[in-house]
Amino acid sequence: MFxxxxxxxxxxxxxxxxxGLAAVxxxxxxxxxxxxxxxxxxxxxxxxxxxxxxxxxxxxxxxxTLPLTMVFxxxxxxxxxxxxxxxxxxxxxxAKIQNTLLVGFGLSLILQNVALRLWTADTxxxxxxxSRMAFTFLGVRFPIVRVASLGIALxxxxxxxxFLRRTYTGKALRATVENWEAAxxxxxxxxxxxxxxxxxxxxxxxxAGCLVSVGYSIDPGMGMSWTLKGLIVMVLGxxxxxxxxxxxxxxxxxxxxxxGYFLTLTYREVVGLVLFILVLVFRPQGLFGTKER
Amino acid sequence: xxxxQVIFIALLIAILVLLPVVVKKDNIINLxxxxxxxxxLASSWNILGGYTGQxxxxxxxxxxxxxxxxxxxxxxxWSLLPSxxxxxxxxxxxxxxxxxxAFRLRGVYFAIGTLALAQILxxxxxxxxxxxxxxxxxxxATYQLVPRYYFFLVLALLITGTTYLLVNSKLGLGMxxxxxxxxxxxxxxxxALKHKLLALSISAFFAGLSGGAFAYxxxxxxxxxPFSPEWTFDSMMMVYIGGAGTIIGPIIGALFFVVVRELLAxxxxxxxxxxxxxxxxxxxxxxxxxFVEAWKKMQAAFARRSKERGVKVSFQTTDx
Amino acid sequence: xxxxxxxxAAYKDLQVLWDVSIQVDEGELVALVGSNGAxxxxxxxxxxxxxxPASGSISFQDHSLGKESAHRIVELGISQxxxxxxxxxxxxxxxxxxxxxxxxxxRKDKDQTLKWVYEIFPRLEERKNQRAGTLSGGERQMLAxxxxxxxxxKLLLLDEPSFGLAPILVEQIFEMITEINxxxxxxxxxEQNVRxxxxxxxxxxxxxxxxxxxxxxxxxxxxxxxxxxxxxx
Ligand SMILES: Nc1ncnc2c1ncn2[C@@H]1O[C@H](COP(=O)(O)OP(=O)(O)OP(=O)(O)O)[C@@H](O)[C@H]1O
Ligand SMILES: [Mg+2]
Numbered sequence: 001m002f003x004x005x006x007x008x009x010x011x012x013x014x015x016x017x018x019x020g021l022a023a024v025x026x027x028x029x030x031x032x033x034x035x036x037x038x039x040x041x042x043x044x045x046x047x048x049x050x051x052x053x054x055x056x057x058x059x060x061x062x063x064x065t066l067p068l069t070m071v072f073x074x075x076x077x078x079x080x081x082x083x084x085x086x087x088x089x090x091x092x093x094x095a096k097i098q099n100t101l102l103v104g105f106g107l108s109l110i111l112q113n114v115a116l117r118l119w120t121a122d123t124x125x126x127x128x129x130x131s132r133m134a135f136t137f138l139g140v141r142f143p144i145v146r147v148a149s150l151g152i153a154l155x156x157x158x159x160x161x162x163f164l165r166r167t168y169t170g171k172a173l174r175a176t177v178e179n180w181e182a183a184x185x186x187x188x189x190x191x192x193x194x195x196x197x198x199x200x201x202x203x204x205x206x207x208a209g210c211l212v213s214v215g216y217s218i219d220p221g222m223g224m225s226w227t228l229k230g231l232i233v234m235v236l237g238x239x240x241x242x243x244x245x246x247x248x249x250x251x252x253x254x255x256x257x258x259x260g261y262f263l264t265l266t267y268r269e270v271v272g273l274v275l276f277i278l279v280l281v282f283r284p285q286g287l288f289g290t291k292e293r
Numbered sequence: 294x295x296x297x298q299v300i301f302i303a304l305l306i307a308i309l310v311l312l313p314v315v316v317k318k319d320n321i322i323n324l325x326x327x328x329x330x331x332x333x334l335a336s337s338w339n340i341l342g343g344y345t346g347q348x349x350x351x352x353x354x355x356x357x358x359x360x361x362x363x364x365x366x367x368x369x370x371w372s373l374l375p376s377x378x379x380x381x382x383x384x385x386x387x388x389x390x391x392x393x394x395a396f397r398l399r400g401v402y403f404a405i406g407t408l409a410l411a412q413i414l415x416x417x418x419x420x421x422x423x424x425x426x427x428x429x430x431x432x433x434a435t436y437q438l439v440p441r442y443y444f445f446l447v448l449a450l451l452i453t454g455t456t457y458l459l460v461n462s463k464l465g466l467g468m469x470x471x472x473x474x475x476x477x478x479x480x481x482x483x484x485a486l487k488h489k490l491l492a493l494s495i496s497a498f499f500a501g502l503s504g505g506a507f508a509y510x511x512x513x514x515x516x517x518x519p520f521s522p523e524w525t526f527d528s529m530m531m532v533y534i535g536g537a538g539t540i541i542g543p544i545i546g547a548l549f550f551v552v553v554r555e556l557l558a559x560x561x562x563x564x565x566x567x568x569x570x571x572x573x574x575x576x577x578x579x580x581x582x583x584f585v586e587a588w589k590k591m592q593a594a595f596a597r598r599s600k601e602r603g604v605k606v607s608f609q610t611t612d613x
Numbered sequence: 614x615x616x617x618x619x620x621x622a623a624y625k626d627l628q629v630l631w632d633v634s635i636q637v638d639e640g641e642l643v644a645l646v647g648s649n650g651a652x653x654x655x656x657x658x659x660x661x662x663x664x665x666p667a668s669g670s671i672s673f674q675d676h677s678l679g680k681e682s683a684h685r686i687v688e689l690g691i692s693q694x695x696x697x698x699x700x701x702x703x704x705x706x707x708x709x710x711x712x713x714x715x716x717x718x719x720r721k722d723k724d725q726t727l728k729w730v731y732e733i734f735p736r737l738e739e740r741k742n743q744r745a746g747t748l749s750g751g752e753r754q755m756l757a758x759x760x761x762x763x764x765x766x767k768l769l770l771l772d773e774p775s776f777g778l779a780p781i782l783v784e785q786i787f788e789m790i791t792e793i794n795x796x797x798x799x800x801x802x803x804e805q806n807v808r809x810x811x812x813x814x815x816x817x818x819x820x821x822x823x824x825x826x827x828x829x830x831x832x833x834x835x836x837x838x839x840x841x842x843x844x845x846x
Contacts, residue, residue: 036401084574084578087578087579088578094401097401098348098401098404099577099578101348101401101404101405102348102533102573102574102577103574103577103578105526105573106530106569106570106571106573106574106577107570107574109526109566109567109569109570109573110566110567110570110571110574112566113563113564113566113567113570114567116563117563117564117567224522228408228409228412231405232409264420266416266419266420267416267417267420269412269416270413270416270417273409273410273412273413273416274413276406276409277406277409277410277413280398280402280405280406280409281394281395281397281398281406
């Protein structure tokens with residue numbers, strides 16, 4: 001009884017770290033720009049394929065390609081921002097959320113089908129020489145790839161936190177989250193802050209995608225489910241604290257695996273959505289955090 | 294409506310009615326039927342999404358519920374029409390159930406909330422009804438496409454006609470006021486919640502009926518198939534590309550969608566979705582009125598040009 | 614130093630400013646007074662580039678501001694204390710002040726400016742590590758002004774710094790503003806507290822329904838019958 005349950009919770013925790021990482025990117029972008037980029041999951045998918053092909057064609061270790069994948073997604077982020085999202089900067093907040101949702105939706109459709117064309121619908125994953133290795137503690141298996149992913153997610157999170165707390169640019173970003181107009185009055189170039197946070201979000205998606213492709217599997221259609229996970233976690237964790245968001249990811253992961261354990265595996269996906277709707281309906285103001293005035 | 298328009302519409306309906314009589318090819322009729330199906334879906338989405346301004350990303354849930362219950366009732370011996378009607382009503386019941394909490398959510402929260410709800414149904418239905426749903430042998434033996442085609446035709450006319458009456462009524466004006474500015478509408482005594490719920494119910498009812506028609510039409514499918522989010526996304530794109538908040542928009546959008554899909558499907562399977570994705574983004578960014586607006590703009594530009602030319606001509610005559 | 618001429622400005626279709634012309638010379642303390650909704654805040658928004666005027670021109674020290682973006686205008690030396698302060702409540706007092714010195718021109722002298730601001734508002738130094746959201750109303754206003762000073766402005770725009778403060782605090786804030794002006798910062802002060810503002814200012818403009826309806830020295834305006842009746846009761 002203990003071991004299977006603990007095992008399932010550990011797996012939940014490990015996958016939850018990736019949910020958290022995906023959500024942190026989404027919520028960083030949303031917090032600063034009020035862009036609801038529902039193509040975030042597709043960016044993650046692109047990151048996954050970048051690592052997959054680097055490994056398959058060139059034999060590069062996925063943990064080595066991680067920074068490259070992030071840079072790759074950063075570039076894609078710049079292109080997408082300039083091409084699409086920059087047009088929506090000046091809209092009112094509500095219109096901005098609405099239109100970015102629609103544009104992001106169109107974008108996800110495009111990326112998903114381009115991926116399908118290029119790489120077929122096959123499910124893929126990276127299998128390295130150490131993929132099957134694991135250490136066991138009290139009978140519970142800890143696959144090292146997934147544990148390493150948790151470590152990397154934590155490092156990325158701390159780096160982000162440090163950046164936001166310690167650097168001038170990071171503070172400018174936080175100021176923009178609180179009140180973009182007041183931030184402008186500080187001489188902060190909002191357009192640049194928006195671009196920066198957008199591409200950082202994309203890079204984080206790339207990192208998450210890379211880790212998903214090593215520890216789990218990727219396919220062209222994975223985007224929507226990851227975007228939904230990101231949204232769920234964002235709502236659970238609230239905006240403002242990325243640590244909170246990350247913890248929200250772990251909560252979702254563990255809840256899913258507990259559901260899988262106690263009910264059936266087929267309802268894992270549903271539980272997060274139900275949670276999401278409950279929070280949406282009963283704490284709408286707590287969503288995505290409200291600012292204190 | 295002007296006289297020209299009335300004649301045009303009458304002509305169009307006549308063509309649609311006569312189509313199966315003239316064209317005997319099943320694949321053409323089937324294509325026309327698909328256009329009608331998408332007109333139904335898109336037009337019903339348009340009532341809430343286009344006219345009332347509430348982006349519903351869970352439309353497939355209504356379509357799916359209609360299909361699910363119709364199929365169940367019809368196969369268990371009910372006759373067709375009551376089954377389909379029950380499907381529509383079930384969709385309304387569900388819509389009302391979720392509508393009140395969902396409309397506490399403004400703007401985008403409504404959109405993602407409805408998406409989540411539809412996903413819950415999609416997955417759950419897939420889990421509960423995992424076997425393919427096929428028509429009974431006796432239905433299969435007598436299966437005919439033409440009655441299905443007429444069923445969809447009637448439904449499409451019903452939805453379009455209702456939309457027309459609706460938007461020219463006080464209710465419709467209220468819905469559009471809510472879309473334009475909710476606070477302002479409320480301050481004029483228009484209850485936003487009431488209008489949204491009404492629009493949602495009508496929209497859901499028609500989507501449910503369309504689902505029922507789908508259950509009548511489709512030979513064999515997995516019960517979760519009509520719940521798939523693609524139905525929602527496709528409808529939404531058709532509405533936007535054609536022209537949201539117009540009657541003709543979803544019709545043009547649906548026709549365009551099916552035709553382009555057929556043309557491109559010959560070469561590459563998914564290409565049409567890429568094309569639609571791009572078009573959709575362009576419309577959202579640069580042409581919020583879709584094709585309808587583009588057409589109006591072109592007409593206006595044309596009228597201006599010919600006017601200018603007219604001025605020139607008159608100068609020439611005075612010169613002479 | 615600052616010159617607005619013939620400014621018309623609108624929010625969407627609603628025109629709010631009509632042919633507004635204002636001039637502020639170097640070293641002056643000029644007040645802009647008027648009742649609620651007269652267009653005072655809008656005037657400041659136009660100056661700091663948050664709202665682009667429909668017509669008219671704005672110049673600041675030979676620069677035309679008409680096309681400059683808001684963040685560039687800060688760089689040029691205009692800093693605004695917005696209505697209500699709009700401090701960053703989730704960040705510490707010190708972080709707020711640091712953000713004030715965001716522009717390159719100010720950032721290099723940040724530590725020195727910080728000392729200066731702490732001299733004017735010693736209270737801020739005592740509270741520097743506190744979250745700005747926990748400050749009292751008066752302290753918030755001080756922080757907002759201090760934050761604006763961190764950009765080493767040549768021209769300081771103040772939007773109702775006395776709003777919502779107890780009379781004794783109002784007096785203190787006004788004293789500090791006079792002090793800041795004496796130290797060489799030109800000030801354009803928007804106030805509803807008309808008497809205090811007019812006593813403080815070298816010159817003043819009166820705005821009503823989006824139009825400048827009077828100007829003169831503070832004393833002149835104080836003695837104007839119409840101003841007395843309208844604002845001083
Ligand atoms: N964002 C906005 N959108 C539309 N109208 C606005 C906006 N901001 C201000 N207004 C309108 O412009 C007019 C002038 O407003 P403004 O804020 O400049 O007045 P004010 O003189 O600062 O008033 P107060 O003393 O109350 O702060 C008012 O009628 C106001 O309703
Ligand atoms: Mg004001």
